[in-house]
Amino acid sequence: MHSSCDIFIAGGGIGGLTAAVAFGSAGFKVICVDPVPLDQEYDHLDVRTTAILQPAHKFLKTIDVWDRLAPHSSALNTLRIIDIGSGQGNSRTTQDFHSSDISEESFGWNIPNWHLKHVLSSHVDELENVEFWKGLKARDLFSRQNEAHVTLNNDRHVIARLVLACDGRNSPIRYAAGIPVKTWRYGQKALAFAVTHPIPHNNISTEIHRTGGPFTFVPLPDHNNTPRSAVVWMEDGPKANQFFSMNEINFEEAISERSCYIYGPLTLSSRRTIWPIISQYATRITGERLALMAEAAHVVPPIGAQGLNISFSDIRALWNLAIQQPDSLGSSQMLAAYHCKRFNDIRLRVGGIDLLNRISKSRTKPFRDARATGLSLLHASRPVRQTLMKAMLGTT
Numbered sequence: 001m002h003s004s005c006d007i008f009i010a011g012g013g014i015g016g017l018t019a020a021v022a023f024g025s026a027g028f029k030v031i032c033v034d035p036v037p038l039d040q041e042y043d044h045l046d047v048r049t050t051a052i053l054q055p056a057h058k059f060l061k062t063i064d065v066w067d068r069l070a071p072h073s074s075a076l077n078t079l080r081i082i083d084i085g086s087g088q089g090n091s092r093t094t095q096d097f098h099s100s101d102i103s104e105e106s107f108g109w110n111i112p113n114w115h116l117k118h119v120l121s122s123h124v125d126e127l128e129n130v131e132f133w134k135g136l137k138a139r140d141l142f143s144r145q146n147e148a149h150v151t152l153n154n155d156r157h158v159i160a161r162l163v164l165a166c167d168g169r170n171s172p173i174r175y176a177a178g179i180p181v182k183t184w185r186y187g188q189k190a191l192a193f194a195v196t197h198p199i200p201h202n203n204i205s206t207e208i209h210r211t212g213g214p215f216t217f218v219p220l221p222d223h224n225n226t227p228r229s230a231v232v233w234m235e236d237g238p239k240a241n242q243f244f245s246m247n248e249i250n251f252e253e254a255i256s257e258r259s260c261y262i263y264g265p266l267t268l269s270s271r272r273t274i275w276p277i278i279s280q281y282a283t284r285i286t287g288e289r290l291a292l293m294a295e296a297a298h299v300v301p302p303i304g305a306q307g308l309n310i311s312f313s314d315i316r317a318l319w320n321l322a323i324q325q326p327d328s329l330g331s332s333q334m335l336a337a338y339h340c341k342r343f344n345d346i347r348l349r350v351g352g353i354d355l356l357n358r359i360s361k362s363r364t365k366p367f368r369d370a371r372a373t374g375l376s377l378l379h380a381s382r383p384v385r386q387t388l389m390k391a392m393l394g395t396t
Contacts, residue, residue, distance in 0.1 A: 002157035005031045005131075006329060008150050010138040010173045011166035012036065014050065014113065015294030015311045017120035019164055022063045022319045024130035028329070031158055032130065035137040047270045048192045049218055049230040050116055051076060051205070051305035053108040056312035068119045073109035074219040077203040084210045084260065096204075106203070108305060110218045110230065138167065141176040141290070148289035148330075162330030163290045164318075169280060171296035177287040181280050184354055188213055188277040189240035190302055191233045194270035195255065196226045197263035207303075208259060212236050213277075213357070214303060215258050223269055231266075232302045233258065234277060234357075244274045277301045279354040281346055286335040291318055298346045300353040310349055317341045 007023050009016045012034025020032040052060065052073070060066040076099070083093040099107040124132045133152075140151040141163065150158045150173075165173035174181070190213075206217040213234030220228040233255070235243065243254055248268055256266045280299040285292040293314035300307050318338050328334050 002159060003031060003131075004159045005029045006160065007031075007162050007164060008138075008148070008158050008160035009033070009164045009166055010150070010171075011168060011294070011296070012121075012132065012134070013166065013168070013294070014116055014120065014308060015315065016164070016166035017117060017124060018060075018063075018065075018312065019166060019293070019315045019319075020130050020132065021065060021120055021123050021127070022059075022315055023322065024124065024127040025063050026319065026323050026326075027129065028322070028326070030127075030130040031133065031160070032124070033133045033136040033138060033152060035135065035153075037135045047194060047273055048113045048232070049110050049220065050113055050308045051108045051110045051218055052312075053305060053309045054103065054105060055316070056309050057105075057109060059312055059316045065119065065123060068123070069111055069116065070109070072115050072221065073111045074221050075106040075203050076108045076110060076205045076219060077106050078205070079107060080204050080206040082206065082208045082260070082262070084208060107205075110205075110220060112220070112230075138173050138176075141173055143177075143288040143290065145288070160330075161289065165290065165292045165296040166294045167296055169278070169295045169299045171292070173290070174282060174292055174296050177290055179287060179292065180283050182283060184279040186277050186279075186301070186357065187237050188234050188301070188357075189237045189244075189274050190277055191235070191240055191244055191272055191274050192231065192302075193268060193272045194220060194228060194230050195266040196223055196228045196269050197266050198227070199263040200227045201229055201263065205305075206262065208262070212239065213301075215255075216302070217259070217263065218305075227263070228269060229263070231255070234301065237276070240274060244272055277357075279350050279357075281350045284339065285314075285343055285346070286339045288332075289330045289335075291335060291338055293318070297342075298350055300350055301357045303353050303356055306349060306353055310346065313345070314342055 006028040007030045009019050009030060009032040012032055016032055020030050024030045079097040081095050124130050136152050136154060138150050139153045142149045148160050148163045150163060165171050167173055201219045203219050208215040216232045217229040220230055222228055243251060252266055252268055259266060278299055282292050282297050285297045294311035297314060298310055321334050321337055322329055
């Protein structure tokens with residue numbers, strides 16, 4: 001049994017679903033597959049959140065998704081970075097980066113991943129030219145000059161003009177295409193969870209840096225009239241495992257101490273998740289009739305809300321090329337243009353975030369001092385501060 005389409009998308013996470021909506025709304029026939037079973041509840045899958053930065057926000061408006069997300073988002077108007085050195089005593093340096101320095105809009109808008117997936121999935125269901133097959137994944141890929149052939153794990157066969165690999169950091173499609181990756185490991189893990197706190201966040205996203213890695217608050221809408229934030233806590237692997245295994249009372253004491261009580265004592269309001277931290281990028285992001293994007297193309301530590309926003313940039317770049325030249329979909333010329341638009345930016349962002357993470361987690365005093373001094377210097381010059389913020393948003 002076989003099916004045909006313009007675009008086959010391997011992976012039905014946020015990246016894959018966004019691509020399905022974007023290309024489907026543009027009139028292309030799309031088949032998207034996701035190994036997660038149909039009856040799996042969204043809120044059981046992912047307690048993390050996504051900070052939709054300005055360029056991604058504009059793109060989601062363009063493909064008519066944003067209006068459904070806006071009521072469940074929390075604006076990010078200020079990025080506050082606090083450096084507490086080795087973790088002994090109070091903060092040494094606190095600097096605020098305000099969105100008003102560069103724009104009349106917020107930096108971004110934070111949304112729970114489960115809700116983002118739900119909205120995208122509902123939108124996909126409304127597009128007659130998009131098929132979303134749950135509980136299936138791509139097993140093999142064979143390409144020819146004019147088409148690609150994908151075999152699924154149920155032996156079903158799909159023929160497409162273009163294949164998009166959005167199937168994660170261990171992408172089977174990337175492996176089948178023989179594309180290697182460069183990977184850096186840090187011995188860190190990240191814990192993600194949500195908390196309520198007595199002191200309002202005032203739409204400030206706060207990164208608290210100290211040895212081991214940053215502890216980041218990202219604003220969420222209030223929960224039962226109580227301020228609420230999503231938290232990502234990066235820590236050395238063994239310590240992260242210990243914190244993950246704590247009972248709830250001890251865990252709340254630990255996270256309150258780690259946060260320096262800047263929002264008061266914290267109360268856990270979700271389950272906890274944990275995952276290993278790596279940096280990774282594919283040595284090329286295209287193959288014959290194939291484009292890599294999202295975590296199949298790049299993985300970064302959760303610093304500066306870069307991960308999914310880089311993925312949105314991938315989708316937007318290829319979408320622009322496709323709607324400008326729909327007859328050339330999947331051609332070598334189109335894929336070369338996609339590689340040219342995205343590959344250097346991916347490498348620069350992966351390299352930059354890798355450096356930030358190494359500096360942030362460093363135990364040596366000279367690096368800790370350089371981290372605090374560098375933060376103050378970057379903030380002191382308004383032009384430098386503006387350039388840094390624009391680079392973070394991807395608007396330069």
